[in-house]
Amino acid sequence: MHRFYAPDIAETSVLPEAESAHAVRVLRLIEGDMVEVVDGKGNMYECRISLAHSKKCEVEIVGQAAVPNHWGGAITVAVAPTKNLDRMEWMAEKATEMGIDRIIPLLCRHSERKELKTERLRKILVSAMKQSLKAVMPQLDEMTPIARMLADEALPQQRYIAYCDENTERRQFEACYRPSEDVVVLIGPEGDFSPEEVKMAIENGFVPVTFGNSRLRTETAALYAVAAAHALKQR
Numbered sequence: 001m002h003r004f005y006a007p008d009i010a011e012t013s014v015l016p017e018a019e020s021a022h023a024v025r026v027l028r029l030i031e032g033d034m035v036e037v038v039d040g041k042g043n044m045y046e047c048r049i050s051l052a053h054s055k056k057c058e059v060e061i062v063g064q065a066a067v068p069n070h071w072g073g074a075i076t077v078a079v080a081p082t083k084n085l086d087r088m089e090w091m092a093e094k095a096t097e098m099g100i101d102r103i104i105p106l107l108c109r110h111s112e113r114k115e116l117k118t119e120r121l122r123k124i125l126v127s128a129m130k131q132s133l134k135a136v137m138p139q140l141d142e143m144t145p146i147a148r149m150l151a152d153e154a155l156p157q158q159r160y161i162a163y164c165d166e167n168t169e170r171r172q173f174e175a176c177y178r179p180s181e182d183v184v185v186l187i188g189p190e191g192d193f194s195p196e197e198v199k200m201a202i203e204n205g206f207v208p209v210t211f212g213n214s215r216l217r218t219e220t221a222a223l224y225a226v227a228a229a230h231a232l233k234q235r
Contacts, residue, residue, distance in 0.1 A: 002027060003036040003130045005137075009045055013059055020057035023049070035059065038130065040137030042068045067135035071099050074182040075229050076156065078104035078149055079222045080189035083112035089124050091219035095138075095226045096128035102139040108146050110191030116143045146186075146197055150204045156182035161206040162221055163193050170208040173225070179233040185209075185225040190218055 004019045006012075015023060015037070023029045030052050037045045037059065046063035077100060081088045092103060105116050118140055125138055149155075158181045160173065177183065186193075186201060193201070202208065211224050 001034060001036050002029070003038065003133070005040060005126045005130055006037050007040050007137075009037045009039050009047075009059075009061070010043070013047075013050075013061060015057040015059065017055050021054050023057050024052050024054040029057075037061075038067070038135040040126075040129070040135070042066055042136045044135045069099060069101065069134070069136050071230055071233055073158075073180055073233075074101040074156065075099065075226060076102040076104065076182070076184040077187060077222050077225055078106050078144075078146075078184060079187040080106040080108045080111050080218060081113045081116050081143070082218050083190065085113070087217070087219040088113075088116075089121060091222050092121055092140075093124050093128045094223055096125050096134075097132040098223075098226050098230060099132075099134070100138050100226050101136075102141070104141045104149055105143045106146050106149060106186070106188075107143050108189050108197060109194040111189045112191070113189075114143075118142060146193075147200065150200055150206075156184050157205070158183040159186075159201075159204070159206040160184070160209045160225075161186040161193070161198065161201045162209050162211055162225065163188055163198060164215060165192070165195075165198070168198070168208060170210040173209040173211055173228055174232055176207060176209065177229065177232050179229070183229060185222075185229075187218060187222045187225065 006015050033049045035047050037047050044065050044067045045061050047059035047061050050060045051058035
């Protein structure tokens with residue numbers, strides 16, 4: 001059954017224009033066809049198309065089910081966007097497919113990308129959410145200076161910062177990660193975090209960690225954090 005995203009479906013019973021166009025023009029769905037609609041808040045609705053309009057496809061809700069995230073503690077990754085935007089988009093897509101709750105694009109001292117338009121990224125997250133049969137839309141923040149992010153008192157208490165400086169003491173991520181708790185992991189830019197940023201993170205309760213002996217690209221490290229969190233939860 002085809003799946004669509006409509007954050008206000010419970011109130012409006014109407015698909016957004018882009019989803020309406022995809023349903024009617026691309027998939028050629030007609031009145032009476034059954035579809036699934038998720039609201040990004042953990043709910044999935046079984047619907048019957050009542051008006052197959054390419055700009056305003058109306059549906060009748062015939063069933064509803066809660067589809068919460070299946071991995072327990074919330075996973076947040078704060079990552080400095082890569083200079084090559086394709087890599088950031090690929091990371092966001094794959095992290096959503098695996099399961100992530102929040103992505104915070106970080107602005108750091110060594111960031112090669114100083115600005116980030118999130119509109120296209122949000123579309124990628126929607127597509128990945130639907131493709132992977134999830135019903136919760138990951139939160140995507142706007143580009144955030146690292147100092148502001150570190151000052152956020154709402155961040156999880158389980159905090160890690162991963163970086164490449166082999167001259168400082170870092171713990172293996174899997175040795176200190178607590179699977180049952182919410183977690184936030186910081187991943188730096190191509191030039192890594194500055195020493196001042198690492199010091200500031202540690203002062204704000206972040207534990208320095210490493211993901212092993214390999215030097216990973218920014219987007220690979222971010223995905224490693226997500227994949228490791230999921231794998232360790234299954235132990």
